[in-house]
Amino acid sequence: MKKFSPDFFSTENFIISKKIYRYANDTNAYHICYNVNDAFIPIMGASMVSVLENNRGIPITFHLFTDGYSEDNANKIDALAKKWHCTCILYHLNMEPFHDFHIKVERFSRITYARLYMPKLVKEYAARYIYLDADTMCVAPLNRLWATDLQGAPMGAVSERASAVDYRAGFLHLKNGKYFNDGVMMVDIPEWERQHITEQAFSYQCEPRKRFLGQSQDVLNLVFDGTNYFLPADYNVYDGGGYDQGHSVIIHWTGRRKPWQMVLSAFDAQWRKYNALSPWETLTNILPVKKPENYHDFKYWGYYRKGDGYFGDFLKGMFWYSVLRIRYKLGI
Secondary structure, three states: OOOOOOOOHHHHHEEEEEEEEOOOOOOEEEEEEEEOHHHHHHHHHHHHHHHHOOOOOOOOEEEEEEEEHHHHHHHHHHHHHHHOEEEEEEEEEEOOOOOOOOOOOOOOHHHHHHOOOOOHHHHOOOOOEEEEEOOEOOOOOOOHHHOOOOOOEEEEEEEOOOOHHHHHHOOOOOOOOOOOEEEEEEEEEHHHOOOOHHHHOOOOOOOOOOOOOOHHHHHHHHOOOOOEEOOOOOOEEEHHHHOOOOOOOOOEEEOOOOOOOOOOOOHHHHHHHHHHHHHOOOOOOOOOOOOHHHHHHHHHHHHHHHHHOOHHHHHHHHHHHHHHHHHHHHHH
């Protein structure tokens, strides 16, 4: 495992700049964290609006960790903070300290590993925070999650589905046979620091890529090995709400399909409403992309639109389902 100099984890080594857009009193605020690259900031914006819309009357402070951002996106974050009377703290991180973490595929960004370092910066403002992936959506108040007693654990997260737990825990040789999804986490900063979670996580740098199936999620599961607190499934409902039981709090688009690409469900449509409320461009496309590998999506889209009374769209969906399915089977 990689070793570090005593000053490696100092904040000066990790942060390039910090901008604060404060339009509210932060007393008793909920602190919400994200990590994104510049291209994903508009997607994160819809998630932020969903938090604000479902927690009205609660002061919200957002901690936004990036590997760089455009002036336009910074201005829109400012506009969001001003409109909803909240606080946004925009961090530009130095990515060099993250350089030796593995990347699953080249199109992914190492900014995903910022979640491993967040506590060392957020502790200036709070003792706990909720981490959210940018492709999540809040659909109910966060008060119960915020008040969760983690029973001495540094972090709470939702277990992956049973099949994923068996596969991933087995692949990583986890002793406790448990595996969580790190797309939603409730973090107790003092306990995280006391147990040196950041330092333990960074020790997995320079490991061979073939050791991992995921990125930060695998690293954190190796560190905790089932000793984290396990949150109820309602706080991280996978597949864009595909596992919704009627009392979800946070929806998470964990699969290939994303609500900014197509609208195939009521939760997708709800995400579009939050996108439309945000300062970023409003997305209006509702059809899946006409690629052969998307043929199943057109069937789902057709039935979804039929349920809303659009029979013509149902016929359109089934037409493209048939055409693209044939193309997929023929490899054309």
